[in-house]
Amino acid sequence: MNPIHIFKQIYLSNLFFQGLAGIALTFLVGYFIPAVGPIAELLFLGFVVVFVADLVLLFSRSKPFSGDRNAPKRLSNGDENTIRIQLQNKFSFSVKVEIIDEIPHQFQLRDFGFWTDFHAGEEKSLSYDLRPTQRGAYDFGNINLFAQTKIGLVRRKLSIPAQETIPVYPSFIQMRKFEMYAISNRLTDIGVKKIRRVGHTMEFDQIKEYVRGDDIRSINWKATARANDLMVNQYQDERSQNVINVIDMGRVMKMPFDGLHLLDYAINTSLVISNIALIKDDKAGLITFSNTDSVVVKPEKKRTHIQRIQEALYNLETSFLESDYERLVLSLKKHVNQRSLILLYTNFETFSSMERQLPYLQRIAKDHMLVTIFFENTEMSKLLKQ
Incomplete structure (x- = not known):
């Protein structure tokens, strides 16, 4: 040696x-x-x-x-x-x-x-x-x-x-955790509530016997005549709907919390929701926006599509400028042709900043079902309660 x-x-x-x-x-x-x-x-x-x-x-x-x-x-x-x-x-x-x-x-x-x-x-x-x-x-x-x-x-x-x-x-451990809940229909265990919808904007499932509480407008008279008993049409939630996660890449998403930036929490949540949407036979998509060109992953329902979404989320970084919501409106009109569920991850530092973007949010809500997700400053809330 x-x-x-x-x-x-x-x-x-x-x-x-x-x-x-x-x-x-x-x-x-x-x-x-x-x-x-x-x-x-x-x-x-x-x-x-x-x-x-x-x-x-x-x-x-x-x-x-x-x-x-x-x-x-x-x-x-x-x-x-x-x-x-x-x-x-x-x-x-x-x-x-x-x-x-x-x-x-x-x-x-x-x-x-x-x-x-x-x-x-x-x-x-x-x-x-x-x-x-x-x-x-x-x-x-x-x-x-x-x-x-x-x-x-x-x-x-x-x-x-x-x-x-x-x-x-992005957090694939959380994705797998919620995937197991979705597969076993245990999402209610973690606070997800299933709401009964009024109306017929759902797909036909089967014909069953009438029980008290069923919508009388769903009575199938032809089946009732054949069975000599009241029969109703049963519907299930529409499938193959678009679920699109839209992530703000502006400076407001740079704020840190518990070691992660708000952008990382938005990315992890987007991955979880996209995976659950694909499990439930819906189409999952992704759009990011800031003041420059955005990343667009068009909605698809293939199970392998989650890999494309994960790769797109891997390299996302925030910019230090304010996001252009008008650019987002134009991007949605260009890439999303049918009414979709839009999950918008953003944050507003003040009420005035929210009011400034409100007209653009209203324009999006006319064409799509818009859910805006922003983040609570828990440290500030604790300080105000003292």
Whole structure:
């Protein structure tokens, strides 16, 4: 093994300096009390022997550890993501190891590391959680280990190559969570209410016997005559409707909250709603707007369409200018030809700013069913209640 390479791997522990300080103090006492001098020399000699033995043990193998990092192929923004490290001790004795994984700079964690003990030949799987708050590419580095024997005078630095780049996508963990609720028809468990609609703007489902409470306007007289009993037409919600998420990319969406920007909350919610719409056989689409050209993903009902929406949401960034609502109106007229459910994610800093955009919202509401979603400043609300 290259001596220079060995020297670079040697790190002296606190115990080494404490022992050295104790021996120096003994020599100092020996200067005034001659009888202590030989004791100090014996201590120093023993210290050197133990130090050399510690070095020999630590460098008895050229590659004393093997391992790898097992991380997801992509991380979910705003959620806890589990990273696993698999390590095996190839020493023939027990060691104590400090593990420092080179995590991406976006997390700004300067003191990220943890200790664990390894028996001879033991293999361990360790894990930790990371919560990204920005979308984009995250670069992981090597896995650094600082191993020491039970003597503890020296630590040997080992580096396991594990460089990789992992993208952070909008919150697909939340998307899957709500997908399970939608599939199992348990959306009511989390506060989603199903409202009975009045009228016949729904698709025909089946003919069934009349029960008290059914709309008498739905009575099917021909079926009633054949069955000699009152029969009614049953309807279900119309399918293949357009559900379009419209996201404001202006400066108002730059406001941070709990580590994420308002834009990130809008993106995560859009992904969840788009996925549920596709599960329910509706068409999901996406439009963004600011003061420049927008991103448009036209509504489709294919299940694979969620990947296109996710990729479109991946690179969205806010601008530092005010959004152009007139541009949004023109974009909707150009790209959306039928009446649709428009979910508009935006924010208004003042009532006057909302009143300024109100005419454009009214124009959109004439052609579509518009739902405007804006964000409550909870910190300001708490301050006002004090």
